[in-house]
Amino acid sequence: MVDRYHKIIGDSFKEFGITFDHYGRTSSTEHHNTASAFFTKLYNDGKFIEQVTEQLYDPEADQFLADRFVVGTCPKCGNTESYGDQCEKCGTSHNATDLIDPKSAITGNTPELKETKHWFLPLDEYSDWLNEWIVEGHSKDWKANVLGQVKSWITDGLHPRAVTRDLDWGIPVPVEGADGKVLYVWFDAPIGYISATKEWAAREGKNWKITGKRMIQNYCIL
Numbered sequence: 438m439v440d441r442y443h444k445i446i447g448d449s450f451k452e453f454g455i456t457f458d459h460y461g462r463t464s465s466t467e468h469h470n471t472a473s474a475f476f477t478k479l480y481n482d483g484k485f486i487e488q489v490t491e492q493l494y495d496p497e498a499d500q501f502l503a504d505r506f507v508v509g510t511c512p513k514c515g516n517t518e519s520y521g522d523q524c525e526k527c528g529t530s531h532n533a534t535d536l537i538d539p540k541s542a543i544t545g546n547t548p549e550l551k552e553t554k555h556w557f558l559p560l561d562e563y564s565d566w567l568n569e570w571i572v573e574g575h576s577k578d579w580k581a582n583v584l585g586q587v588k589s590w591i592t593d594g595l596h597p598r599a600v601t602r603d604l605d606w607g608i609p610v611p612v613e614g615a616d617g618k619v620l621y622v623w624f625d626a627p628i629g630y631i632s633a634t635k636e637w638a639a640r641e642g643k644n645w646k647i648t649g650k651r652m653i654q655n656y657c658i659l
Contacts, residue, residue, distance in 0.1 A: 439464050459637035463625065468632035472625040473611045476600070480612055485556040486597055493521070493533050494551035495541040501603035502533060502541055502548055509536030522623075528586060529593075553603055555618070556610070560595040567591060600624040 443462050450457070462468070479485060493502045500506075504522030511519035512535050514527035521533030533539065534550070541548050560567075568591050576584055600621050601610050607619030631645075638645035 459633055459640075461629070461633035461636055463629040463632070465632065465636065467636050468625075468629055469608050471632040471635065472608050472620055472628045475628055476620060476624070477611050479558075480556070484558065485600065486559050487554065487556055488597075489552055489554045491534065491550040492553050492555075492603070493539055493541075493548040495544055495546060495548050497546055498541060498543045500543075500605075501551070501553060502539075502543070503602050503604055504533060506542045507533045507536065507539050507548065508542055509539035512537055528589070530590065554614075555599045555601045555603075556612075557597040557599050558624070559597045561597060564591060564595050567595070598623070 439462070443464075447460055450460070463472075493507055494500070495502055495506075502521065505520055507521040508518055509521075510517050511524035511527060511529060512531065513529045514524060516524050516526040519526070519531075519536060521531075521536060521539070523530050539548055540546070571579075571587055572584070572591065579587075600623075601615070601618045602621045603617060604619050605617070607622075608625055609615070610618045610620060635645045637643070
């Protein structure tokens with residue numbers, strides 16, 4: 438499916454007359470290696486919290502329900518079609534277990550709670566630093582809606598966020614005891630800007646670290 442849509446989207450860009458210095462994908466070997474290296478570095482530095490928590494599980498589908506595989510009522514605004522990671526109506530980020538009356542998007546059944554182990558990044562430990570760097574240091578650089586969204590997250594209070602998921606597709610978690618677990622998309626997808634830069638730089642004979650720093654700065658501003 439990824440191969441199919443990667444080509445369809447690429448062909449569509451060409452038909453619109455849009456070209457890229459590099460048209461990459463986060464399913465590439467370079468991205469898998471780069472994202473795994475990020476996780477391993479943070480893991481070895483003791484930056485993660487390892488926890489066993491209860492997650493929503495669909496017995497009929499025989500799988501845990503990652504964010505978009507579950508829908509329910511948003512605990513903040515009452516939207517009855519909220520996803521397991523974010524409400525598209527009020528913009529609130531939450532966990533799937535926060536949803537009221539959750540339903541499996543696969544079977545429509547009411548899921549059950551089942552224990553599973555995951556690794557979390559303790560975002561609450563970085564609240565002060567993030568507030569200073571984002572709100573005070575870059576308030577004039579960012580778009581108003583982006584800055585407002587970030588401010589609301591910090592004001593509401595940051596919490597530890599899982600960086601792994603129980604899925605049979607994705608980038609395998611590169612540590613022992615993590616069979617059947619992959620890197621969560623919010624952790625690995627932004628690293629795609631770096632892995633894509635590395636792929637482009639390797640082809641062009643450039644230093645990816647210098648180019649990558651500029652790209653990440655521009656990405657944050659957007």
